[in-house]
Each structure stands twice: as C-alpha cells, then as structure tokens.
Amino acid sequence: MKRLVLRFARGPRDRLERLDPGYFALVMATGIVALAARLHDVPLLPGVLFWLNAGFLIVLIAATVMRIRRYPRAFAADLKNHSRGVGFFTVVAAFGVFGSELVIQRHAIGAAACLWAVTGLLWIIVLYGIFALLTVKPEKPGLQVGINGGWLVSVVATQSLAILTLKMLGAGATPGLRQPLIFAALILWLGAGALYLWLITLIFFRYMFLPMAPEDLTPSYWINMGAVAISTLAGADLLELKALSPAIAALVPFIEGLTLFFWAIGSWWIPMLLVLGVWRYLVRGVAFAYDPLYWGGVFPLGMYSVATGRLATDTGASFLMPLSKAFMVLAVVAWIATFAGMTDSLWNNRRASDIPAQ
Numbered sequence: 001m002k003r004l005v006l007r008f009a010r011g012p013r014d015r016l017e018r019l020d021p022g023y024f025a026l027v028m029a030t031g032i033v034a035l036a037a038r039l040h041d042v043p044l045l046p047g048v049l050f051w052l053n054a055g056f057l058i059v060l061i062a063a064t065v066m067r068i069r070r071y072p073r074a075f076a077a078d079l080k081n082h083s084r085g086v087g088f089f090t091v092v093a094a095f096g097v098f099g100s101e102l103v104i105q106r107h108a109i110g111a112a113a114c115l116w117a118v119t120g121l122l123w124i125i126v127l128y129g130i131f132a133l134l135t136v137k138p139e140k141p142g143l144q145v146g147i148n149g150g151w152l153v154s155v156v157a158t159q160s161l162a163i164l165t166l167k168m169l170g171a172g173a174t175p176g177l178r179q180p181l182i183f184a185a186l187i188l189w190l191g192a193g194a195l196y197l198w199l200i201t202l203i204f205f206r207y208m209f210l211p212m213a214p215e216d217l218t219p220s221y222w223i224n225m226g227a228v229a230i231s232t233l234a235g236a237d238l239l240e241l242k243a244l245s246p247a248i249a250a251l252v253p254f255i256e257g258l259t260l261f262f263w264a265i266g267s268w269w270i271p272m273l274l275v276l277g278v279w280r281y282l283v284r285g286v287a288f289a290y291d292p293l294y295w296g297g298v299f300p301l302g303m304y305s306v307a308t309g310r311l312a313t314d315t316g317a318s319f320l321m322p323l324s325k326a327f328m329v330l331a332v333v334a335w336i337a338t339f340a341g342m343t344d345s346l347w348n349n350r351r352a353s354d355i356p357a358q
Contacts (some may be wrong), residue, residue, distance in 0.1 A: 005283040011290030011345040019063055020219070021078050021086030022150060026342075027057050027094035028160075031101050032302035033335045036328040039309045042181035043126035045332070050105050056318050064091075080133050082146035088126050089153035090296075095119040096160025103167040113173055120282065123161050129153060143202065144210045149221035150296065151199050156223065159230040160190035166237040169244070182238075182245040189234045193258065196227050198223055217276050219297030225269040226300025228262040232307040236314050247251030256315075263311055266304060287349045290341030298338055302331035 015133040034049035068075050078084045099115035102108040131154075141144065169178055171184075203224065206212075238255055242248045248255065280286050305327035312320035 005274050005285070006281060007285060007287040009287040009289040010348060011341065012345065013091065014064065014292075017074050020087055020292040021066050021084055022090045022153070022296060023063075023292045024060055024090035024094035025153075025292065025299055027053055027060065028090060028097050028156070029295045029298035029302065029335060029338070030056060031094075031097035031202075032299055032306060033328075033331045034101060035104060036302045036309075036324075036331055039306055040325050040328050042328075042332075046105060049103055053101065054097060057094060060094075063118040074101070078353040079130065082134060082141050082156045083148060083150070085130050085134060086148075086153060088130055089150075089157045091222055092119060092122045092126050092157035093153060093160045095122060096157065096164045099164040100160070100167050103164070103171050107171070109168065109171050109173050112164070112168055112171075116161075116168055116263060119161050119164060123157060127157065130154075143206050147199075147202055147206055148218060149203065149215075149223040150293075151203070152196065152223040152227040153220075153296070155192045155196045155227040156198070156299075158188050158195065159227075159234045161193070161229070162186075162188035162234045163237055166234070166241060166357055170237075170241060178244060179247075182241055183247050185234075185236060186247060187253075189238060191230070192234075196231065200224065200227075214280040217280045219291070219294045221276075222273055222297040222300040225266045225273060226296075226303050228266040228269075229300060229303040230261055231262040232266065233261060233303065233310055235312040236307070239314060244331050260312070260315075263307060266307070270304075272348040289340075290345040294338045294341065298334045301327055301334055305331055 030049050032054040034046045034053065037049065038046040079088070095115055096119045099112045099119060102112040102115065134140075164183040165181055165188070168174070169181055176182065203221075233257055236259060238248055239252065239259070242252055281288065305324050307329065308320050309324035312318055312324060
C-alpha cells in the first residue's frame, strides 16, 4: 500500500518579466480575509491587513507598470494567452475589493469613489478586451489546456464592481444617481451569474470528460466556489438596499432565491475540491510549493466566510454563523501559510541571485 506523505518544496523565482498577471489575487485575498476577521470581531487583524493590502496594491501596480515598460512583448503575450490572460481579471477584482475595504473599514467614501471609477473603467477594458483578444485569436488551445478556474475571476471582477457600487450607495454617496446605479449593480449581479453558469459548464465538462493530471488541479480551481460566494454576498447587498430602490423591492423573492441558489452551489463545491486536493497532494504526491495562484485559493475561503455570515444574519439562520467563523479561521491560516511561502520564496531566491556564478 502506497504511503501518503505530504511534500513541501520551494517555489520558483519570481521574475519581473514573467510576473503572473494573477498576482493581484494577493490583494483580493488579503482584503476579504480582513473583512472576514472584522465580521467576527477579531481584534487588530483587520486593521493590520488593511494597511498591508494598501502596500501590496501599490507594489503590484508599480511592478506591472515596470513590466509593461521593460518587457512589453512578454506583457502582450500574456494578454493573448488563454491560461495567463484571464489572470488580468484579478486586477479589476483587487481594486473592487480594496474599494469595499475603504468604505467598510475606513469610511473613506471619497477615496472609494475614486477606486470605483477606476474599477469600472478597468472592468470595461479588461473584461471585454481579454475576451475580444481571445475570440479573434487565430490559433486556440483545446479545452483541456485553455480553460481553468482562473476564468471565473471574470465573475469575481464583475461582482466586486457591483458590491463596491452598493457599498458606496449604502454609505450615502451620489444620492442623485442612486436609482440608476442600484439598477446597474442589479444588472452586473445578474450578468455575472449568467457568466458563471456559462463558464462552470465548460469547467465541469473538462473535469468529467477530459484527462485531468494532478498538476492541472491548480489552486485557482477554488474560484469554482469563490465566484458564487461573492455572488451570494452581492445578492445580500442588493437586498440591504431594497428600501431605497423600487426595482429591488419588486424583485425581493427572486433575489432571495437566487442568492441562496448561489450559496448552495458554492457549498456543493467545497467537498469536491477537498477530495481533489487530497488526490493531488497526498495520493499523487504533488509538492506544496509557493505559487501566486495560491492566493486565488485563499480568497474563496475568506469570501465564503463573509457570504455565509451575511446569509446567516439576513435570513435568521443563526446556525450558519459557526460555519462562517470556521471558514474565517481557515482563511486566516491559509493566508498566513501562503504569505510565509511567498516570503520564503522571495527571500531565498534573492539570496540565490546574490551568489556569484562559479
């Protein structure tokens, strides 16, 4: 009988030329873990994570600008790559999540409004730009190679814009535009839900009917759950503003049902992803080695905690609150482990680069 052993390894060196477009998932993960900790009244941690996240966002913006200037061909190649190109959706989601942090944690409505404008512009450029580039690309990979969980960050990006819009309106921003913006958030929520159903159908087909190597099951597949968790949260935020919008008030039963539907799908995915993780790491022996994609695995844990907590509060299902707290703890542990892996990888790779060639 084969012995099941969990192996660890050091991740590959991060280089500016090959900077993963999905690295902005670091901001997504840190932001949602901060909000999950705040939801459950964890002292100090939300504030610490907020300021860390501000630094992460600045560093990643600077690194991306430097990459565009120094390695424009590598950047352009990523834009047209089916696997790496979808990583750019994390840029939109990162701005949206951090904007929500500004509203919830700092009550900085003016700064959040600026990020809202940037997020909206990025959403138009990145979402339609990436999809258009991949559509007109003459040579395309097969489904087995071309699709992964990262495609669902397009759903997360859209819902993060909807949530930021609703958070700002709930805080009293732009009262003259309240009705059209709430309606726009409703359309974003519904459109993202449809996009999820389109993409998850392809992903499920890839799971069931095409060969799946353990290396293929990257942590980004946890977005299978995270994309509907954030859709649950967006639905709850819509319902919170029902008194301010006749359009929302007229659709309350529909929104409530669809919100619970999203949460149920996310809950269904959790055991499946855990089983596949056991197969990848224990049965097939893939080593835990730091990869920026792991931040895409931390984010869904924090988002499920926040979404479940909101669902428990809004529906009176208080028995769900311990589940929300458990996933908050898991998200914090996963964040610490991933941050330690990133720090170790960066530090040791730096030391290795300082050693002169013999």
